[in-house]
Amino acid sequence: MQVVSRFAPSPSGYLHLGHALAALFAERAARAVGGRFLLRIEDIDAARCRAEYDAALQEDLRWLGVAWDEPVLRQSTRLEAYEHALAALRERALVYPCFCTRADIRAEVARSPSAPHGPDGALYPGTCRTLTEAERTERIQSGAPFAWRIDVARAVASIGHPLYWRDAAAGEMRSAPETLGDVVLARKEVGTSYHLAVTVDDAFQGVTLVTRGTDLFHATHMHRLLQELLGLPVPRYHHHGLVTDEEGIRLSTRDGATALRTLRQKGWTPQDVRRRIGLAEGAA
């Protein structure tokens, strides 16, 4: 089976060294075995994404020498597919509307010191999971903003057997989506979320090898669950290390100094970038 990998940046800023690693890693993983390498623009969040960043990221990738197979997929063109996927989960009552604001959630977590925590902090405490159908209808009809959250416990129970995924670095993993809790799958203003859109699109694009940084390792637990619920194929995974500074601290996305165009203006060559991130040409 031909390997298909992808690089999936969000056009919400300029590409930095961490993106360069993710892009080159994904490209190499596919090309080394005669596979295809795709570019997907994750532009679902209209409030944060801008056309100028979209154009800039392609320019930066070309400068770096990254070459992707056409066509480029933009998630903003895929809203109907996400809507379908969400509808399938709604029909099976595996998602529920959540009316909590961030402040509501903070207050609820503060009230219950034993509230479960996951890799990214406190999990959603489940406040809206127990609303009755009548309460939900009433709140929706009153125009209250809401998000769709997955009912993880129910979704896992509906499958009834353990799920696994294979990571090239970490080996066989048993999916543990409950460690992320009832994550948001869609919002009112953005009819999908990172988790839902990535899962649906990796399948749509025929991606067989998902490569990305270890910062997204935990997300794969949720993606594996969504694949099972939606009847989608399961790709292989390779979560790679992140670019760090001299002290071993992960470079911050907000640290403009690592933007590829800033480095370029300072005189860095693409080869300098590759060396800095440990992916120099010819290196294994």
Ligand code: GLU
């Ligand atoms: N769009 C995500 C990001 O920029 C990456 C998605 C993925 O590789 O799964 O962090």
